[in-house]
Amino acid sequence: MTARAHRLRSIGALTSRIVAALFGGYGLAALCSVAALALPISKPQAVLTGQLASFAVCTAVVIWAFAARSALAVWIGLALVAAVLAPLAWSAS
């Protein structure tokens, strides 16, 4: 029973990490691409800067999703970054 609970828990944690990698990865990349509009450069340059950087952000999130010590830590990390980027994105839109 405990072995089974343990197994279920680890599958749950893994699923959580995969979801964080897929949706968190693209979500933060997209958020970053909009937040880049807050940069003090012209609109076309800001749009392109955000696009160029987004793939690095996405990669970093996916690595983080599997590198963090626990699945909870993954989500906390993503939330913190999102909390920094969201106001910038909001101010630019």
Next chain:
Amino acid sequence: MPHDQHAKGPGFRQSMSGLHTWTGLLLGWVLYAMFLTGTVSFFKDELSQWMRPELPRLTQPLDPAVVAQRVADEIGRIAPNASQWSIKLPDGRSNTVYAFWRTPGVGKGAPGFGQDYFDPITGHRAEARETLGGDFFYRFHFQFYYMSPFWGRLLAGLAAMSMLVAIVAGVITHKKIFTDFFTFRWGKGQRSWLDAHNALSVFGLPFHVMITYTGLVTLMALYVPWGERTAIKTPAERQQLTAELSAFIRADKPGGDKVPLGSIEAMVRQAQQRWGTTDVGRVNSANPGDATARVAVTRGDAGRVSMSPDYLEFDGVTAKLLKVHDHVGAAAETRGVLYALHIGRFSDLETRWLYFIVSFMGTAMVGTGLVMWTVKRRQKLPDPERPFFGFRLVERLNIASIAGLSIAMTAFLWANRLLPNAMADRAFWEIHVFFIVWGLTLLHALLRPAKSAWVEQLWTAAALLALIPVLNAATTQRPLWHSLASGDWVFAGIDLMCVALALLHAVLAIRTARNSARLRPPRSASKRGGIPAMSREAAT
């Protein structure tokens, strides 16, 4: 990997190894196909020449100014009411001039689109067999086929993103990345696969990272449109952005006053004075034949490593230079450089070969990685005679997507030579043949024992490739000996490349056949011993 996902979390390297394995595997077959067709695309213009053998090669250098005028005149005859046309001038790698044009919709009719290849010497349409040539592999490489380009490009983006993650995770996994590069253990089963995979990956690492990231950059407007959608709202803003990305001439609405175009030759001459005689890439015209006509002469790819717009804008009637567009913003220039690095059009012959070879190693990296997934797990199988479903699936997909793709791509070249020239939809049938043959290789891989399927398909690919020069000699006026004697390096190069690739496939076939014979007895003997040490080791 579920077994090492305990609440405490797995070791860092081990989870990176798992991430590397699964991001590499899940879209690995798509990646392999993208990598191989992309590699071939570095020579797409040469391949297109080979696939239109009735068009003679160019033996004397051409003056772009004269050619541009010739083709512009011809388009004026073919599509006198075109609202726009674009001519890509020959750059020494192609023997034709590609051009397209748009015509306005008449009444409620939809706007028209026309395109063709022209003979740079006569200016007339080039009469050749219908084929997509090397452009088929090029387009397949980022948007596949039998699906909308939109979904194809999304799939390619997902595969490229997986690749980028797999590369980073792979680098983290390998703590001894430098030592590993100088370690090679031949004929040691899993170890040799691992060493080959490491060597191929590490040698080309900067290239693999570059080609993957820049590949994503080429289509970034599609993948992350959110910043653009948020910031770019008015037509003026859209124009500003477009001007940073491509040679974009804004012509006013045609006034309706018919005035013939000025001298295209004179406009190209002005560009040549600036960039050199051969370094002119394209000539575009908006509203040709109208008083509001504009002409843009774009700089060639060879002069610089950037795809950012660099062009001269002329009044189309008076041939007066209106504006020099030769710089864009920093982000746009970064994008331009990354884009150029991906497609490598700036390359001279040596650089192009380097691109081809390293990219080929990247293809082999993906291939060895895919094979390693099965090699590693085969030793751990509870019953090697009856592997689990996932194992068999990966094993069979590997055969069809690696050996099978070689056969299918070569079949495409065979179809190019064997399908009758007058056949309806001929260009599409060349492509259908590619997919039908690829499908057959999958069927074969499913029906035959895995090792036999590998060996048989590798031999088939070797035979088809080796016979390409024979086929070419039998079906065209340009056999290998003639190409060699006359210095026709495009034809000789492709014939000889097919022979070299045939040898590669033959070597792989022989080694695979030998391996299976040698590996079988120890595998059953060592079912118990020696496995834990191997299986605990991740990819380090």
